[in-house]
Amino acid sequence: RKEVEQDPGPFNVPEGATVAFNCTYSNSASQSFFWYRQDCRKEPKLLMSVYSSGNEDGRFTAQLNRASQYISLLIRDSKLSDSATYLCVVCRGGNAGNMLTFGGGTRLMVKP
Amino acid sequence: DGGITQSPKYLFRKEGQNVTLSCEQNLNHDAMYWYRQDPGQGLRLIYYSQIVNDFQKGDIAEGYSVSREKKESFPLTVTSAQKNPTAFYLCASSIGAVNTGELFFGEGSRLTVL
Numbered sequence: 001r002k003e004v005e006q007d008p009g010p011f012n013v014p015e016g017a018t019v020a021f022n023c024t025y026s027n028s029a030s031q032s033f034f035w036y037r038q039d040c041r042k043e044p045k046l047l048m049s050v051y052s053s054g055n056e057d058g059r060f061t062a063q064l065n066r067a068s069q070y071i072s073l074l075i076r077d078s079k080l081s082d083s084a085t086y087l088c089v090v091c092r093g094g095n096a097g098n099m100l101t102f103g104g105g106t107r108l109m110v111k112p
Numbered sequence: 113d114g115g116i117t118q119s120p121k122y123l124f125r126k127e128g129q130n131v132t133l134s135c136e137q138n139l140n141h142d143a144m145y146w147y148r149q150d151p152g153q154g155l156r157l158i159y160y161s162q163i164v165n166d167f168q169k170g171d172i173a174e175g176y177s178v179s180r181e182k183k184e185s186f187p188l189t190v191t192s193a194q195k196n197p198t199a200f201y202l203c204a205s206s207i208g209a210v211n212t213g214e215l216f217f218g219e220g221s222r223l224t225v226l
Contacts, residue, residue: 004154042220044155044217046215097161098171100157105154
């Protein structure tokens with residue numbers, strides 16, 4: 001089983017729709033969690049951290065469920081510009097440089 | 113503008129040739145990383161360096177080598193020993209410990225071995 005798993009998609013949604021992605025992780029000792037966004041053939045960029053209590057940034061909401069070992073990303077009122085691949089990232093904790101594990105990404109395509 | 117610069121963006125090489133990918137940052141970040149991305153897969157860590165003149169192997173270091181002689185620079189050499197070198201290579205940096213989650217990436221180098 002992969003350490004971080006995501007549905008690769010693509011998720012095809014119309015503009016204005018609400019869409020949610022889940023990401024599961026296998027290491028129960030994981031300490032921090034993040035969503036990155038990657039546009040086609042570009043570098044990933046940090047979208048948001050995921051806090052235990054859940055957090056919101058505009059149209060984006062991230063949730064963490066430690067008991068079931070998954071994190072989610074909800075996008076409301078989808079825009080064409082939201083079309084991208086969303087990478088789930090899990091940190092095992094510690095100060096070494098090899099603590100992050102990336103999921104394979106979920107591709108979102110927002111259609112007019 | 114502060115950031116990470118990778119070069120070249122696209123590179124074609126014949127099998128059996130070594131190739132060096134450049135990564136330079138002017139963010140004054142201590143830590144630098146090299147990742148490899150293959151279609152449908154997550155980023156995999158090749159090497160990382162948390163301080164000048166020191167670096168550590170990541171999960172897939174075989175067939176690669178790095179150096180960190182200057183804080184700003186972390187070049188990656190893909191050697192002929194790397195069995196499947198065609199991939200998208202991403203260099204990243206972080207201010208300090210990576211457990212803050214924020215990596216700053218360069219635009220990537222796409223290597224194709226013919």
